Amino acid sequence: MNMKNNIMMGIAGAALGILGIKWGSRFIVNRTLDSAVKTIMTDPYDENLWELISATARVSPQVILETNLRAQRGELINRPLGSPKKFPSLESLMFNFAQLKDLPTPIETPVDTSVIIGKKAKKPFKIGLPMMVSAMAYGEALSADAKWALAKGASKAKTAICSGEGPYLVSERETADTYIYQYNRGDWNDVDHILQNCSAVEIQFGQGALGGAGHVIHAKNIDRKLRKDFKYPKGKDAVAHSRQLRVQEITDLPKFIQNLQEKSGGVPVGTKLAAGKWLEQDMEIACNAGADYIVLDGAEAATYGGPPILEDDFGVPTVFALARGADWLDKTGFHKSVSLIASGKIRTPGEVLKAVALGADACYLGSMALFAMAHDQVLKSLPFEPPTQVVWYKGKDAGQFNKKKGADSLAKYFLSCKAELEVAIKSLGKTSISEVNKDDLFSLDETIAKGLKIPMAYEKANS
Incomplete structure (x- = not known):
């Protein structure tokens, strides 16, 4: 008791x-x-x-933070993953529903989401959906395992990957079924060998987050492994110039493109352009020089690190750049021979389909491909480090990244997006992504409606 x-x-x-x-x-x-x-x-x-x-x-907290970083460092600051600024975007566009006036496609009908890039090239390439992995550099940004995972995931989903600016990575090329080599503005890489082993060549003139600004990786920041991949002697800086070394004058471009087409055996040769005020003139120069495709990178584009002033205050937003670029190709007749690739904060299957409706043949995805690949492996860095520390070349947790799991995650992401595209195309009453066009859209934003010449949601549509 x-x-x-x-x-x-x-x-x-x-x-x-x-x-x-x-x-x-x-x-x-x-x-x-x-x-x-x-x-x-x-x-x-x-x-x-x-x-x-x-x-x-x-x-805003963003401006206060960056003011303090400038005050602390006294030098150029580089912000990762693009601008937080809210630009006019594809988000304000909406699709029509086919119901009675236009009937939806029967559920059992197959849908074609495949795309051909380089329509008139000797060796165009075909992908299974209009989504590709954007250029992300090995060494300058991503680890070798992260690049391998992106290449493997893209191949599993029957789509393409772009090499990015960094040193040529043999393991990435061996893993990628469709490999786009970015002809960067540096002097590294055995270009002649690469040209004979790629699916396309993309000449980098600019990108949305940086324009044509050059940059330097100082020798002290190049470790032994990366220096070997650069094929650089100790003490040499890696310089990405503002201009293409082979295109110091506009008159150099036609011969340069022709040379790349010949050396590669006829794969598509494209140009990557930051979308600016003179984008039609830039496109005209590239198309007349013989480019097989154009990449328009909008103001919202991201990079491993860029000056905030270039990310926030330069360039044309993707939604307007794409509409203007597609309209110019159509008016000049170049749409019959030149493919158009959209890039810059394209985040969802819906935004991909909107870009296609506006005239893009395909879209590049950078940040979203990275997030999908890293998936739950970011928990190896969180909560004490940014999630990207698991995929950056010098990331504190890069050694813990499981590349096979990353490849599987990316492949599943792309396959899920493909399924969404298929159901969306059927909801428009169509059977192929090539049938989707601007007539399928209306806008929630009056500026975008006026700029794209499409109706507002409150307006009665013309039949």
């Missing part, structure tokens, strides 16, 4: 202790909160902590 009483008294004591802690904690929290609120409500404004809240609301 005594033992039972002791147990009961112990339980009661514990319960009272817990209640005491609970009420004590509430008392302390209440007094502390009351004191803090009273201080904020009574302190003069120039001494009031609320000044931080009002200043942040006016300026």
Whole structure:
């Protein structure tokens, strides 16, 4: 009986202790909160902590952070993964439903989502869906395992990957079924060998997050492994110039493109352009020089690291760049021979289909492909490090990345997107992605409606 009483008294004591802690904690929290609120409500404004809240609301946390980084470093800062600025975007576009006026496609009808790039090239390439892995550089940005996973995932989903600016990575090429070599603005890589082993060549003139700005990887930041891949002697900087080394004048471009077409055996040769005010003139020069495809990279595009001023304050948003580019190709007749690839903050299957409706043959996905590949492996970095630390070349957790799992995750992502595209095409009453066009769209934003010459949601559509 005594033992039972002791147990009961112990339980009661514990319960009272817990209640005491609970009420004590509430008392302390209440007094502390009351004191803090009273201080904020009574302190003069120039001494009031609320000044931080009002200043942040006016300026934004992003600007305050980057102001402090500039003050700390006294040098150019590079922001990863693009601009946080909200540009006019594909998000404001909506698709029509086929119901009675136009009947939806029967559920059992197969849908063709395949795309051919380089329509008039000697060796065009075909992919199973209009989504490709964008250029992301080995060494400058991603680890070798991350690049392998992107290549393998793309191949499993029957689509393409672009090499990016960094050193040629043999394992990536061996893994990728459809490999687009980005002819960068540096002097590394055995280009003649690569040209004989690629599916397409993409001449890099600019990109949405950087324009044509060059950059330098200083020798002190190039480790032994990367220096070997660059094929550089110790002490040499890696310089990505502002201009293509082989195109110092516009008159150099036709011969340069022809040379690449011949050396590669006739694969498509394209140009990558940051979309700017003169995008039609840029496209005209590239098309007249013999380009087989054009990549238009909108202002929202991301990169491993770019100056905020170039990411936030330069370029034409993707939705307008794409519409203008497609319209120019159509008016000049180049749409019959030149493919158009859209790039820059294209995030979902819906936005891919909108880009196709506006005239793109295919889209590049960078950040989304990266996120899909990393999937739950980002938990190896979170919560104490940014999730990208698991895929960057110098990431603190890059050694923990499982490349086979990453490839499977990316492949599943692409296959899921393909399934969404198929059901969307059927909902439009069509059977092929090539049938989707601007007439299938209307807008929720008046500026976009005016710029793209499509109806607003509140307007009656013409038959």
